[in-house]
Amino acid sequence: MVNASKISAIRLPFCGHVYRPLTIFVYEPQTSDTSDWAQPLIHFENVGLRYGMGPEILRDLTFDIPKSSFQFLTGPSGAGKTTLLRLLFMSLQPTRGIIQSFGRDITRIPRSELPMLRRRVGIVFQDFRLLDHLTTYENVALPLRVRGKEEGSYRRDVIELLKWVGLGERINVLPAVLSGGEKQRVAIARALIDRPEILLADEPTGNVDPPMARRLLSLFLELNRLGTAVVIATHDLALMDQVDARRMILTDGRLDIYE
Amino acid sequence: MSETGTNTPQQPDKAQKRRVEMTVRPTGPILPPSNIQGNALMVVIAIMAFLACLTLGAVSMVRATAAGWQSQISREVTIQIKPEDGLDMGAALVKARDLALTFVGTRDGRIMDDDATARLLEPWLGTGLNLEDLPVPRLIVITIDESNPPDFASMRDLLKVEVPQAFLDDHRTWVDRLVQMARTTVLIGSGVLILVFTAMVLTVVFATRGALSGNRHIIEVLHFVGAESTFVAQEFQKHFLKISLKGAAAGGLLAAGLFAAANFWQTRSMATPESDQATALFGTFTIGWTGYLGIFATMIVIALLTTITARLTVMRTIYEIDLIRSDPARTDGLMDD
Numbered sequence: 001m002v003n004a005s006k007i008s009a010i011r012l013p014f015c016g017h018v019y020r021p022l023t024i025f026v027y028e029p030q031t032s033d034t035s036d037w038a039q040p041l042i043h044f045e046n047v048g049l050r051y052g053m054g055p056e057i058l059r060d061l062t063f064d065i066p067k068s069s070f071q072f073l074t075g076p077s078g079a080g081k082t083t084l085l086r087l088l089f090m091s092l093q094p095t096r097g098i099i100q101s102f103g104r105d106i107t108r109i110p111r112s113e114l115p116m117l118r119r120r121v122g123i124v125f126q127d128f129r130l131l132d133h134l135t136t137y138e139n140v141a142l143p144l145r146v147r148g149k150e151e152g153s154y155r156r157d158v159i160e161l162l163k164w165v166g167l168g169e170r171i172n173v174l175p176a177v178l179s180g181g182e183k184q185r186v187a188i189a190r191a192l193i194d195r196p197e198i199l200l201a202d203e204p205t206g207n208v209d210p211p212m213a214r215r216l217l218s219l220f221l222e223l224n225r226l227g228t229a230v231v232i233a234t235h236d237l238a239l240m241d242q243v244d245a246r247r248m249i250l251t252d253g254r255l256d257i258y259e
Numbered sequence: 260m261s262e263t264g265t266n267t268p269q270q271p272d273k274a275q276k277r278r279v280e281m282t283v284r285p286t287g288p289i290l291p292p293s294n295i296q297g298n299a300l301m302v303v304i305a306i307m308a309f310l311a312c313l314t315l316g317a318v319s320m321v322r323a324t325a326a327g328w329q330s331q332i333s334r335e336v337t338i339q340i341k342p343e344d345g346l347d348m349g350a351a352l353v354k355a356r357d358l359a360l361t362f363v364g365t366r367d368g369r370i371m372d373d374d375a376t377a378r379l380l381e382p383w384l385g386t387g388l389n390l391e392d393l394p395v396p397r398l399i400v401i402t403i404d405e406s407n408p409p410d411f412a413s414m415r416d417l418l419k420v421e422v423p424q425a426f427l428d429d430h431r432t433w434v435d436r437l438v439q440m441a442r443t444t445v446l447i448g449s450g451v452l453i454l455v456f457t458a459m460v461l462t463v464v465f466a467t468r469g470a471l472s473g474n475r476h477i478i479e480v481l482h483f484v485g486a487e488s489t490f491v492a493q494e495f496q497k498h499f500l501k502i503s504l505k506g507a508a509a510g511g512l513l514a515a516g517l518f519a520a521a522n523f524w525q526t527r528s529m530a531t532p533e534s535d536q537a538t539a540l541f542g543t544f545t546i547g548w549t550g551y552l553g554i555f556a557t558m559i560v561i562a563l564l565t566t567i568t569a570r571l572t573v574m575r576t577i578y579e580i581d582l583i584r585s586d587p588a589r590t591d592g593l594m595d596d
Contacts, residue, residue: 091483091580111581112487119485129480133291137283146486151286159283172284190484 039103040064041198041229042088047097049083057083059253061097065198065231070224072240073233075250081233082126084250085200088231089123090114102197119147122191122228124201128183130175130190136162136182137171140189147194158193165189165219180207181216188219198229205236213239290477290498297498300470300565301506307459308510308561312554314455316518318448319550324543325441330405336429338399343424348397355425356399358417364409367402460564467499467568471576478576488577495573496566503565507558515554518546 042065049058057080065071065088073081086092087099090106099106101117109117130139137158144154162171165185175183184207191199201220205213217239224230231248234240240247247258291297338355342348356368371379376397377388384393403409411429418425474495481491521544546553 089483114581115482115485115487118483123483125483129476129483131289131477131480134287134289135284138287141286142289142480143484145286145289146481146484146490148490155283172282194485 040066041102043098043100044087045098045100047087047094047099049080049087049092049095056095057253058087058094058250058255061255063248063255063257065229067197067229068224068227069229069246070221070243071231071246071248072243073231073248073250074235074237074240077235079250080253081250082202084255085123085202085231085233088198088200089121090117119143119194120197122194122196122199124184124187124191124199124204126202126206128175128187130183130186132175135172135174136167136178136186139175139186140193142190143194154193161189161193166215181209181212184208184212184216185219188216192223192228196228198231199223201230201232203234204232205234205239210238214242217242288498289481289494290474297470297502300466300499301502301509303466304463304503304506304561304565305510305513307462308507308558309514310510311452311455311459311557311561312511312514313517314448314452315553315557316514316546316550318445318452319546319553320518320544321448322441322445323545323547325437325444333408333430333434334402334405336401336403336411336427338401338418339396339426339428340399340422341396341424341426342394346424351422351424352397352399355418355422356401358421359399359401359409359414359427362409362414364404364407365401366404369400369402371398371400459561463503463561463564464568467565468572470499470502471495471569471572475576478573479580482577482580488574491577492570492573495569499569500562500566503562504558507561510561511554511558515551518544518550 044061044063047058047061048056050056061084073084075081083092087094088101090101090109093099093107101109102120104117131142134142140162141151141154141158144158145151159168159171162168165188167182167185167189170178170182175186178186184204188201188204191201199220204220205216208216213236220230220232221243249256249258338359340346340348340351340355352370356370359365360368373390376390376395377386380388380395411427411431415427418427478491478495481494482488525544
């Protein structure tokens with residue numbers, strides 16, 4: 001078992017190549033506020049959520065996502081993992097309680113400011129959500145493109161990141177011809193390309209075989225070593241057993257945390 | 260993070276090969292350049308633009324034809340002199356013409372001679388007519404300046420005094436009726452035009468929204484990777500502007516070409532029975548530069564309409580995504596745990 005907080009250097013073998021560890025200069029998270037490192041990235045306090053007049057899906061959640069932390073979010077199907085991820089991603093508001101993202105109460109953030117905050121969060125959807133008409137390279141570069149950056153300024157970074165996730169030879173390929181694992185890595189690379197402060201991944205190993213799941217886990221650990229907080233929602237106990245990391249277990253809408 | 264750092268100098272061909280492999284294609288547009296919805300929308304826009312331009316041209320043609328009729332009739336007035344015992348018809352005709360020509364606004368006076376009068380009566384009385392034997396009124400045709408017509412009331416009064424048998428007909432009754440008819444025709448045409456334009460607007464709006472619904476996943480992905488609403492809206496605007504310009508240009512140019520071709524055929528086949536019949540039925544197929552300008556304006560309106568619809572729909576979609584965020588009761592599109 002690997003201790004997520006004590007990893008010194010991990011080399012990621014993909015496609016028969018051994019890539020150099022990425023330099024912190026390139027993939028260091030873009031933290032805008034460096035004055036208060038003790039402040040968590042996201043803070044939940046007595047958060048509850050219900051859909052319409054139905055029962056509460058999530059109840060009394062109180063926890064922090066500290067900077068550079070690594071945690072698994074697990075629980076049975078229907079426990080509310082994806083809903084919790086949506087709350088973390090600011091695509092839902094709680095019915096009660098307080099959620100503070102990057103020090104701001106999310107219920108008070110104007111709509112126009114949400115895109116700027118979302119740029120600090122990388123998200124990997126369970127169904128990848130790749131654009132089918134764009135190549136691997138273009139899908140990964142999309143977040144930078146929507147930020148108005150010139151292609152010349154990010155081309156090398158995108159190619160390097162694709163090599164890092166083992167897709168260096170697939171940059172001009174459309175998603176339709178990629179395998180499930182490759183699509184997953186494209187989705188991960190897209191979430192990482194702008195060096196988010198926190199990465200949310202919804203069942204990132206759900207569509208891949210065990211060896212590929214281990215590779216992806218190594219990828220997340222390397223990313224965490226470089227300073228990004230990681231939240232992985234998963235059912236995969238075998239995957240969780242490989243890393244000595246914080247576990248957040250959702251059961252019937254309640255959260256138990258095992259440090 | 261250059262890859263060259265890992266390559267040794269003794270492997271130049273390998274490094275070259277890798278550089279070739281790393282070439283990426285020119286960055287494609289964020290929206291797929293063509294898909295089924297986009298092509299269908301382009302065809303719908305082309306058809307609606309064609310129909311709208313055709314109606315616009317037809318109304319323009321009717322208006323021009325009606326104005327031509329009105330102008331032709333109001334360009335002349337006639338003085339009719341009824342025969343009377345003891346009246347020197349020749350002298351009365353000359354006197355009436357001269358009196359009429361003294362008014363400002365008259366240009367020319369022409370007494371219809373015996374032959375011309377006989378030709379006018381030929382359909383009713385047959386040929387070989389001797390006008391001396393019949394009490395037939397005689398006519399004087401006075402050409403007037405349309406822009407500065409004479410004072411018909413004064414002319415009528417003067418003629419009544421000087422030549423009591425003379426009767427001035429300024430065709431006012433005919434002109435009024437014709438103007439009324441022309442206005443009605445143009446009004447009907449304008450009504451049809453409004454209906455066609457309304458249908459076009461609704462069709463374009465719904466077709467654009469339909470085409471956009473197939474791209475909702477793109478809006479969502481852009482939104483979730485941190486794109487601002489204005490960026491997403493601009494991308495869609497650009498995309499739909501291209502589609503609508505192509506469709507509207509195709510429809511508009513087809514309609515303009517049709518009018519130009521009909522006009523060319525009419526000019527080439529002038530004085531043939533077919534052309535005369537077409538002219539009698541439809542008038543001349545000339546829509547003038549204002550007609551072509553109208554067709555161009557229609558194309559621009561359609562393009563703008565599609566673009567604005569695309570923008571509003573995208574903004575609304577993003578608003579709905581944010582609405583779901585602030586209202587957990589709405590779970591549209593949420594994934595299950």
